[in-house]
Each structure stands twice: as C-alpha cells, then as structure tokens.
Amino acid sequence: MPQNKKQSDDKIARFESALKAAGLKLTYQRLEIFRELANAADHPTVEILHQRLKNRIPTLSLDTIYRTLATLEQHGLITRVQTAESQAHFELTIPHHHHLICEKCGRITDFDWPAFDNAPLPEKVSSWGKVFHRKAILHGRCLVCQSVLT
Ligand SMILES: [Zn+2]
Ligand SMILES: [Zn+2]
Numbered sequence: 001m002p003q004n005k006k007q008s009d010d011k012i013a014r015f016e017s018a019l020k021a022a023g024l025k026l027t028y029q030r031l032e033i034f035r036e037l038a039n040a041a042d043h044p045t046v047e048i049l050h051q052r053l054k055n056r057i058p059t060l061s062l063d064t065i066y067r068t069l070a071t072l073e074q075h076g077l078i079t080r081v082q083t084a085e086s087q088a089h090f091e092l093t094i095p096h097h098h099h100l101i102c103e104k105c106g107r108i109t110d111f112d113w114p115a116f117d118n119a120p121l122p123e124k125v126s127s128w129g130k131v132f133h134r135k136a137i138l139h140g141r142c143l144v145c146q147s148v149l150t
Contacts, residue, residue, distance in 0.1 A: 011038045011092065015077065022075040032057060033068050034077070034092075043081050043089035043108045081108055098136040104145035 015034050019026050036053055037044070044052070046069065050062050069090055072078045081089040083101050089108060098116065100109040116136055125131060 008035070008038055011094075014094070018075065018077055024071065024075065029057065029060060029064060030068055030072070032060075033065060034072065037078060037090060037092055040091070043091045045087040045089055047087065049090070083108065098138070100138050100140065100142075102142040102145055103139055104141050107142060109142070 012031070012035060015031070015038075016026055019030070024030070032053060033049065036049055040049075040052075046062065046065050049069075050060070050065055053060050053065070069078060069080075073080055073090075076093055078090055079093045081091060081099060083089060083106060084103065085106055096117075097110045098113050100111060101107075102109075113136060117134055121131060
C-alpha cells in the first residue's frame with residue numbers, strides 16, 4: 001500500500017472514532033467532506049471544496065458543506081484558518097502545525113516549530129489561566145512573490 005494511501009486511511013479511521021466519541025453519525029457526506037480535506041494539501045475554502053466534491057456528489061449543496069464544516073469544527077476535528085481574504089480556509093486539526101501566510105499571493109504554508117510548542121510561557125499567561133493549544137501564524141512575503149517585480 002502506498003504511504004499516502006495508508007496515512008489517509010489512518011485519518012479516516014481516526015475520524016470515524018472521533019465522530020463516534022462526539023455522538024455524531026458517520027454520514028456519507030460528512031465522510032466525503034472529511035476525506036476531501038484529508039487529501040487536500042492547500043487549505044481549501046468552502047467554495048473550492050464544493051467544486052472538488054460536486055462531480056462525485058452532485059446533490060451536495062454549498063450550504064451542507066458550510067453546516068458540516070461548522071459541526072466538524074465544533075468538535076475539534078477540523079480547523080479554520082483565517083487569512084486577510086474574506087473566505088475562511090479549512091484543514092484537519094491533526095497533525096499539529098503552524099502557518100506561514102504570504103500577504104501577496106495568499107498561499108498558506110505549513111511548518112513545524114517544536115521550539116515554539118515547548119517554550120516556557122510568559123508569566124502573564126500563567127497568571128491568566130491555562131493554555132490548551134498554541135498555534136502560530138507568521139505573515140510575510142514568500143520567495144516566489146519576492147522574486148516577482150511589483
Ligand atoms: Zn507569495
Ligand atoms: Zn495547515
């Protein structure tokens with residue numbers, strides 16, 4: 001079995017048990033929307049997901065995708081990535097990673113940052129409360145956009 005097929009199957013298995021734990025039904029549409037996100041490397045928007053899914057599921061409406069994503073987000077299975085654009089982007093919550101966002105082309109790039117994940121928190125944070133997640137978003141201009149004359 002090719003490695004990425006296996007990884008995708010692992011994600012689906014995790015998804016199924018997470019839905020069960022959350023008391024949600026595993027519907028065909030939920031599974032297909034999740035599978036599409038699991039295979040996407042580009043943090044798609046709702047409209048892009050709809051474009052990609054509508055060949056396979058012609059009856060799937062934009063509204064259903066919105067509602068499904070909201071449910072999955074509520075249960076922590078997927079994460080919304082907000083950029084300067086008005087449309088939100090979506091991805092799976094796991095594996096944990098951080099984001100680089102190019103302010104010119106809008107591309108979102110994943111990166112790992114264990115030093116950030118493990119850094120001691122400033123005192124203000126511990127006197128404020130308890131932190132559950134750390135997620136960094138770094139804004140800048142990617143190399144491709146730097147090389148294009150503006
Ligand atoms: Zn760029
Ligand atoms: Zn990401």
